[in-house]
Amino acid sequence: MKTLALLLLLISSSFSPDSILGKWTNADKSKELTLVKNGDGYTGTSEGKEILQHLVYNNGSYTGKVFLPKRNQTFPCTIKLKGDDTMEITVKAGFMSQTKVWTRIK
Numbered sequence: 001m002k003t004l005a006l007l008l009l010l011i012s013s014s015f016s017p018d019s020i021l022g023k024w025t026n027a028d029k030s031k032e033l034t035l036v037k038n039g040d041g042y043t044g045t046s047e048g049k050e051i052l053q054h055l056v057y058n059n060g061s062y063t064g065k066v067f068l069p070k071r072n073q074t075f076p077c078t079i080k081l082k083g084d085d086t087m088e089i090t091v092k093a094g095f096m097s098q099t100k101v102w103t104r105i106k
Contacts, residue, residue, distance in 0.1 A: 015081050017057035023105040024087065033102065052089075055079065066091050
């Protein structure tokens, strides 16, 4: 078990913070998200709207806010890279959370 934890730590810390930069698409390829560096953090836009805000890299993951246009609300989020071309965005609202997988557009 300790070996697995160490391996996961090494894998998660092997990514550069800028590894998140680029274009991403959701599972059904209906949305595109462009992540760019913005000062000391990162911002994500989709269809001209800033969706991911104030993302900061710390210990292998990014934390910040996600704006959900359908609800017209902003929620805390965490993003984890799961390889060079996959990321998981977890949105938390109260006691509930939901995770979506996005893949890099090449």
